[in-house]
Amino acid sequence: MNGPEVRIRPWVDGDLALLRRVNTPVMKKHVGGPETDEQVLARHQRYLNFVATGAGCMFSILLGTEREAVGTIGYAERLWNGERVYEIGWNVLPPFQGRGIAVAAAAAAVASARSERKHSHLHAFPSVDNPASNAICRKAGFSLLAECDFEFPPGRFMRSNDWCLDLTATP
Structure with a gap:
């Protein structure tokens, strides 16, 4: 096994x-800190409705033959620079970080x-201060376009890198 x-x-x-x-x-250090329980419940409902509403898709990241849930990854529609695109984001729980899990999950989500x-x-918009997420973008085949001011969560702007992957290109 390679990974x-x-x-x-x-x-x-x-x-x-x-x-x-x-x-x-x-886990939420680079995106404004933890959410309230009410916000978590609302986010969970949005994730459940993503596919039905055509907004995108959210996934659990499962590891090994026992399929232990070790993180989340998903993509959602957004308008970016006048174009309808997907935005991708992920979380891998600390005991499982640094093992290539996020890169493998990103490849599956891209597919x-x-x-x-x-x-x-x-597109992915990790904070410029998040070297791990920026490395995941690079390893997953995204191209760095530029730094930008990115709003996430709503009402909070952060300095991010704008990484882009062409979904029409042959993998």
Whole structure:
């Protein structure tokens, strides 16, 4: 085996516990800090509705043959610089970081977004102060376009890198 056995599974109601596990000060350091329980519940409902509403898709990241939930990854529609694109984001729980799990999950999520043939581009906007997420973008085949001011969560702007992947290109 060349790396960890990683799979992604579309978001289900039982993933609320995982969402709460990633809602910590350490995990949310680069995106404005933890959310309230009310915000987590609203986010969970949005994730459950992504596919039905055509907004994107959220996944649990599963590791190994036991399929332990070790993180989240997903993409959602947004308007960026006048173009409808997908935006991707991920969280991998601290005990599982640094093992190639996020890169493998990103490859699977990119394949999912590409198979939809809905948008031409997939963007990621990690904070310029988040070297791990920026490295994941590079390793997953994204191209760095520029630094930008990016609003996430709503009402909070952060300095981010705009990474882009062409979904129409042959992998």
